[in-house]
Amino acid sequence: MNKIQPAVVVVAYNRVAPLQRLLHSLSQARYPESAAIPLVISIDFSGSQDVKQVAEGFEWAHGPKRVVAHEARLGLRAHVLKCGDLSEEYGAIILLEDDLTVSPAYYDFTLQALEAYAQEPGVSGISLYRNGTNPEFKKKKFEMVFSPVHDGFDNYFVQHVATWGQCWTSLQWREFRKWLALRPENAPADNSLLPPSIRSWSDSSSWAKLFQLYMIESGTYFVFPRIALSTNWGEAGTNFRSDTSRYQVPLLMELREWKFSPLNQSLSIYDVQFEILPACLKRANPALAGFDFETDLCAVKEPDRIQKPYVLTSRELEGCNEVALTFCATLFPLEMNVLLPSEGTGIRLVPTSAIAGKIQREEKGAVPIRLQTFQENLAKVLAYEAQKNEIKHLKGELKALRRDLHIAPIRALLWLRKSLKASITFIKGIFSRPGS
Numbered sequence: 001m002n003k004i005q006p007a008v009v010v011v012a013y014n015r016v017a018p019l020q021r022l023l024h025s026l027s028q029a030r031y032p033e034s035a036a037i038p039l040v041i042s043i044d045f046s047g048s049q050d051v052k053q054v055a056e057g058f059e060w061a062h063g064p065k066r067v068v069a070h071e072a073r074l075g076l077r078a079h080v081l082k083c084g085d086l087s088e089e090y091g092a093i094i095l096l097e098d099d100l101t102v103s104p105a106y107y108d109f110t111l112q113a114l115e116a117y118a119q120e121p122g123v124s125g126i127s128l129y130r131n132g133t134n135p136e137f138k139k140k141k142f143e144m145v146f147s148p149v150h151d152g153f154d155n156y157f158v159q160h161v162a163t164w165g166q167c168w169t170s171l172q173w174r175e176f177r178k179w180l181a182l183r184p185e186n187a188p189a190d191n192s193l194l195p196p197s198i199r200s201w202s203d204s205s206s207w208a209k210l211f212q213l214y215m216i217e218s219g220t221y222f223v224f225p226r227i228a229l230s231t232n233w234g235e236a237g238t239n240f241r242s243d244t245s246r247y248q249v250p251l252l253m254e255l256r257e258w259k260f261s262p263l264n265q266s267l268s269i270y271d272v273q274f275e276i277l278p279a280c281l282k283r284a285n286p287a288l289a290g291f292d293f294e295t296d297l298c299a300v301k302e303p304d305r306i307q308k309p310y311v312l313t314s315r316e317l318e319g320c321n322e323v324a325l326t327f328c329a330t331l332f333p334l335e336m337n338v339l340l341p342s343e344g345t346g347i348r349l350v351p352t353s354a355i356a357g358k359i360q361r362e363e364k365g366a367v368p369i370r371l372q373t374f375q376e377n378l379a380k381v382l383a384y385e386a387q388k389n390e391i392k393h394l395k396g397e398l399k400a401l402r403r404d405l406h407i408a409p410i411r412a413l414l415w416l417r418k419s420l421k422a423s424i425t426f427i428k429g430i431f432s433r434p435g436s
Contacts, residue, residue: 004114006092006167007038008107009083011076014046016054018233019098023058026096029104030255036063037107038090042083045073080207087173092118094128094167099233102128102165103251106229109258110167113155116260117223118169123263124211124220125172127162128230132249134274135160135197136300144298147333148226149268149276153261156268157221161212164247165230166222179214189213192304195273216272221263227252267339273301276335278312284339287325288312293349297334303356311352312338325349394423 008026012019023041031037039062041055055067074082080095087093094110096102103109106128117123134146148156168176188203193216201209215221228249263269267284269277275295282288293310294301314329327337328344337347397419 004092004111004118004169005032005035005037006094006110006114007040007086007090009086009093009095010039010041010055010098011044011079011083011095012041012051012055012098013044013076013079014048014051015098016050019051019054021233022096022098022100022102023054025101027059027061029102029107031062031107032111038063039065040068040083040086040093041066042068042079043070044075044079045070075205077205077207077210084168084173084207085177087168087170090170092167092169093173094165096165096230097163100165100230101233101251103229103253105252105255106165108255109225109229109252112258113223113225113260114167114169116258118171120263122220123157123172123223124176124215124218125162125222126167127222127224128165128167128228129162129232130225130228130249131158131160131274132247134298136195136273136298146274148224148270149280149333149335149339150226151261151267152259153266153268154226154258155223155260155266156226156270157263157266158224158270158274159215159221159272160270160274161208161215162222162224163208164232175218176211176214179218180210183210193217195305196302198272212272221269223260225252225258271295273305274298275301278308281312281335281338285341287341288338288349291324291349294352295335297338297347306352306356309352310349311355312347312349313355314347315355317348317350317355320348320350320354322351322354323348324351394419 010019010022010026019041026039039060041058043051043055052067052069055069058065070079083095084093092114094107109128110126113126117126131146134144137144148158186204189209190213191199193213194209198209198212203209228251231249231251232247234247261268267280269280271277275297278288278293278295281295291310292308293312294306294308296306296311296313296315299313299315310324314334317323325348326343326345327347328342329337329346330342330344331337331340334347337344
């Protein structure tokens with residue numbers, strides 16, 4: 001049985017309130033009785049003492065606490081790499097940036113996951129977060145719900161780096177460090193291996209871009225839970241231009257026994273572009289056994305990313321006569337139409353050479369019509385969030401108006417008339433939208 005009790009490592013910089021919130025959620029979580037769990041709060045230099053005072057004043061009742069205040073600015077990449085190196089000292093760490101909140105069950109989940117995967121060579125880390133959308137659709141100007149196949153286990157695997165709450169053992173981190181040591185210092189990441197959703201990440205400041213490239217080259221995966229143990233608040237800062245709830249996910253609130261799948265038995269393994277692996281489909285559908293193919297069910301892969309002789313795709317393929325197999329495209333997620341094969345032509349297995357030109361013509365942003373329904377449903381949710389932000393803005397304007405009434409009543413009244421007209425127009429727009 002695994003005996004590792006990972007240290008909790010908090011990455012902080014200059015945000016007082018988020019750090020207080022994260023530390024509070026850590027203090028409220030459940031931990032093994034009589035366990036001594038180390039807490040390390042690592043603070044990058046910002047010139048302010050406020051964050052350090054919060055860290056030093058925080059009472060940690062579950063083990064030793066250590067505050068590391070760096071005397072020079074590291075930047076996020078160097079800071080996370082330095083924190084990851086603490087895995088050698090503690091055997092394993094749970095890394096949490098200060099804009100997260102954890103589930104009361106986060107530590108218990110991590111202990112059980114370590115027992116299952118600490119010695120699994122195909123696993124490069126354990127995620128506490130659970131993706132709700134497929135990031136590959138961000139470049140297409142909309143997002144699509146990501147719903148991995150349920151195969152009877154409480155986890156799935158994705159060749160995608162977890163950054164919003166993750167655990168590494170010393171062995172997992174050491175393998176990444178070995179790979180990193182072989183790279184020229186400050187060498188840019190090889191974008192030809194990375195999907196569009198990751199290429200824009202900074203080469204100089206993103207540790208995650210490097211780890212993603214490592215996973216691709218090493219053929220390893222992150223383990224993800226089907227219900228999240230951490231969530232991101234989405235506050236304005238380095239990652240977000242303005243506050244957003246788009247990436248918040250529900251958290252598990254009680255302890256439970258987790259049923260983890262061995263990597264070689266899972267039917268829920270996804271590549272770097274969140275496409276199910278062909279091996280998973282072949283195990284469930286023998287008709288695919290004789291084909292060497294790549295999956296492109298979401299129809300966002302680029303031509304040079306499809307390296308296999310065949311491709312299983314949902315793209316519109318008018319005039320393509322070289323079709324080996326067909327499936328319907330009615331069920332969601334799309335891979336269910338292949339796992340539970342039914343008649344239809346929405347998904348086709350075709351030679352890659354037969355569709356390369358068609359893929360290039362679609363690269364301007366078009367997506368198959370069957371995915372538009374998912375886009376429209378999510379657009380309603382995003383429109384509601386935009387409405388909330390507009391109302392928040394109007395409240396701020398009204399507050400300023402009250403101040404102006406005491407200073408310049410006539411000017412304020414003229415502004416009020418203008419604002420009321422704009423508000424009425426905005427409200428009419430809400431109720432005139434389809435589906436409102």
